[in-house]
Amino acid sequence: MVTLEMLAECLDSIGLQFMATIGLDGKPKVRPMQYMVIYDNKLWFCTNSKKLIFSELQQNPNLELCGSKLEKDPMLSQWIRFSAEAVFEDNSVVKQMIIEKSSIVNQLYKDDVDNPIFKVFYLKNIKGSMNNNLGHVTGLKDKDGFQKPLDFEF
Numbered sequence: 333m334v335t336l337e338m339l340a341e342c343l344d345s346i347g348l349q350f351m352a353t354i355g356l357d358g359k360p361k362v363r364p365m366q367y368m369v370i371y372d373n374k375l376w377f378c379t380n381s382k383k384l385i386f387s388e389l390q391q392n393p394n395l396e397l398c399g400s401k402l403e404k405d406p407m408l409s410q411w412i413r414f415s416a417e418a419v420f421e422d423n424s425v426v427k428q429m430i431i432e433k434s435s436i437v438n439q440l441y442k443d444d445v446d447n448p449i450f451k452v453f454y455l456k457n458i459k460g461s462m463n464n465n466l467g468h469v470t471g472l473k474d475k476d477g478f479q480k481p482l483d484f485e486f
Contacts (some may be wrong), residue, residue, distance in 0.1 A: 334462055334484035342412055342462055343367035349399030349412075353388040361388065365401065368430045368437075374454035377424050378437060379417075381449045384440060389418040389453065396462075412486070414460020418453045426452045458486040 343349060344367065351365035363385060369376050379386050389395065395418055400411035427445040430452065431438050434469040441447050 334382075334482050336370065336373060336375070336387045336486055339462070339484065339486075340367065340370040342351055343409065346399040346401045346410070346412065349397050351385070352396040352398075353385060354392045354394065355388055356391065361385075366434070368452075369426060371423075371426050371429060372454075374456075375458070376430065376452055377422075378427075378430050378434075378450065378452045380440075381451050386451055391422070393418040395417070395455075411428065411463045412456055412460065413423065413463075416455035416458040419456055419467075420451055420453045423452055426454075458484070460484060 348364050348366055351363050352362045355361040361384070365377060365385075367375060368378055372408055393417070396413070396415045398411070398413040400409060403409045424445045427441075427444075427450060431441060431443060431445065441450050446451070461483045463481045
């Protein structure tokens, strides 16, 4: 069984993920995004109100996120994919946690959790899978150590 903490650890170990949204023009948009922190049993991300992703998620909060960390042996690479809904909330505790975790966010906002363009959001209705290796993708069902995707829902 996948826990929210396991999901957060997986996202941290992958580093950079890619988030897909529905653009203001109705077409899919994909961009790099990084999970930030877990707080109050929620996964939190951040953006700023001047970016298109903020307007897109305001109009349609549905998103998909996918990430992978390619290992030296590609068969050992892990990847994750899930859908969710973004919920924006003005939370200064989360903003401070993100500023302390991310050097990029720290450079942008320093300790200014009240900066009006600094926005944080958490995910709800998360549904997806963690994949521990690529054996099932390449059809090696009999490979020693084969692991099937771990489905989760929060």
